[in-house]
Amino acid sequence: MKIATVLIPHFLFKAELIRQPSLRYGDTLIVTTLGSRKIVSDVSPGLMNVIPNTTLEKALTEVKNANIVEADHDYYQASFQDILRDLEEVSPVVEESALGCAYVGLDGLERLYRGDTQTTLAIQRAIPDHWESRMGIGYGKFISYVAALSATPGRPFKITIDGSSFLRKLSVDILPTDHKVKDRLHEFALHTLGDVAVLPAGPLQAQFGFEGRLVWELSNGIDNRPLTPRKYDQEVTESLSFSDPIVVLEAVFVGAEMLLERIFRHAELKDRAARLLVLKGKMGQGEIWIKRLSFKEPSNDRGRLMSRIKASLQGMTLKRPMESLSITLSNLTGEVSRQESIIPYMRDQERLQDAIKQLDVLLGKTAPIFRVREVEPWSRIPERRHALVQFVP
Amino acid sequence: MVKNSREKACIGAIRSLNPLKTATVLEGFQGEPILVGSFPLLRVSSIEDKWRIDDEWWREHPISRVYYDCVLENGRRLVLVKDLITDTWHRQAG
Numbered sequence: 001m002k003i004a005t006v007l008i009p010h011f012l013f014k015a016e017l018i019r020q021p022s023l024r025y026g027d028t029l030i031v032t033t034l035g036s037r038k039i040v041s042d043v044s045p046g047l048m049n050v051i052p053n054t055t056l057e058k059a060l061t062e063v064k065n066a067n068i069v070e071a072d073h074d075y076y077q078a079s080f081q082d083i084l085r086d087l088e089e090v091s092p093v094v095e096e097s098a099l100g101c102a103y104v105g106l107d108g109l110e111r112l113y114r115g116d117t118q119t120t121l122a123i124q125r126a127i128p129d130h131w132e133s134r135m136g137i138g139y140g141k142f143i144s145y146v147a148a149l150s151a152t153p154g155r156p157f158k159i160t161i162d163g164s165s166f167l168r169k170l171s172v173d174i175l176p177t178d179h180k181v182k183d184r185l186h187e188f189a190l191h192t193l194g195d196v197a198v199l200p201a202g203p204l205q206a207q208f209g210f211e212g213r214l215v216w217e218l219s220n221g222i223d224n225r226p227l228t229p230r231k232y233d234q235e236v237t238e239s240l241s242f243s244d245p246i247v248v249l250e251a252v253f254v255g256a257e258m259l260l261e262r263i264f265r266h267a268e269l270k271d272r273a274a275r276l277l278v279l280k281g282k283m284g285q286g287e288i289w290i291k292r293l294s295f296k297e298p299s300n301d302r303g304r305l306m307s308r309i310k311a312s313l314q315g316m317t318l319k320r321p322m323e324s325l326s327i328t329l330s331n332l333t334g335e336v337s338r339q340e341s342i343i344p345y346m347r348d349q350e351r352l353q354d355a356i357k358q359l360d361v362l363l364g365k366t367a368p369i370f371r372v373r374e375v376e377p378w379s380r381i382p383e384r385r386h387a388l389v390q391f392v393p
Numbered sequence: 394m395v396k397n398s399r400e401k402a403c404i405g406a407i408r409s410l411n412p413l414k415t416a417t418v419l420e421g422f423q424g425e426p427i428l429v430g431s432f433p434l435l436r437v438s439s440i441e442d443k444w445r446i447d448d449e450w451w452r453e454h455p456i457s458r459v460y461y462d463c464v465l466e467n468g469r470r471l472v473l474v475k476d477l478i479t480d481t482w483h484r485q486a487g
Binding site: 370372380382383385386387 | 408409410411412413446448456485
């Protein structure tokens, strides 16, 4: 399958640059707080000696006088989702790999865009220039990703027929596998993909299992992994701009009421309810403010949604004047009413399922909820007796 | 680096319960635990029970451990495990 990889290096930094243009001057560290530790999530392009995912303390020994910016992951996710939506206007098959990296399926698009060149241009035009994206094209995800690494902004790189010869001198560190596998490959003096490609597949598979087979195939330019389009989550958005930027919360409430009134006129919301409401405000100097509200029970009641917005924003003050406001309703359901079971145990199960679904929506991924299962209760080895298994309602 | 884009299979979402956790232990002359922890160090008041497991000798990584069911000076109960193969100490609940 012919695939284009769109790669935006230093995505977090570039996202921050949009709302803080002054970061262009000097070095910047984007930092995420995990408990008591601060981890560097991204750096400005000029900082070559700081590796992301190191601690802030270690990074500060390598660089002096850096701007330290607290990461805003909701904003980065929202920005990347906007890019993915724009890519989906070009191709229906878009897979999100990581923040700043997406695969776009190209098969069948030549007829739509009248040639490869026009298809490539369409993808480039979908992404604003300020992201300085790179595009690589190849047969398979891995080849196209490697091509993207070699590309420059505005000049896509295409690897045509024999990808394996191109890969030969590249380090095994670029393989999409666990770092432990890569460390083991280096221990075995297999430093490049060429070193791995000359070996037979059997020993690699015996040593590393499934990953070993994948490593061998990718090193030989074989990539049969399917492109998995991201799940389309229908959502409805309405937005408005304030003629004069607002500074008081009451004006936000008025704007939100108007938006809710407009949003419920959409045909997509007829007889449907939403589990998630996202308020997004564009503030002065390009800053974006986002508030996510999830509902345990899906709602299509305007009054209830408005009460929830007011309750969650109560006491908040606007740090900067707000220029525009939008509301997005997503995770739409077909439920208009609910029939509960009369059996108490079943009712409890249904409530548990609802609570887990709400957690999934809140976290944006499968909630880490596990149940204890007996595995070998008779085992003399205590850690073999029970296991935590993902709870599936 | 490109993340492996395959979805995790449900069966892969299994975690061990009650795994061994590394512990800092000072041993006595006969190999029994005397002091536990890093800061503060706690003295082992009594060893309530002791047992040994030797298992899976046919595998590449056999298991040979001595378990000590201890009561610490603060009244807390703790199971300390000495791995006889790696000569390291661990703690485990229950």
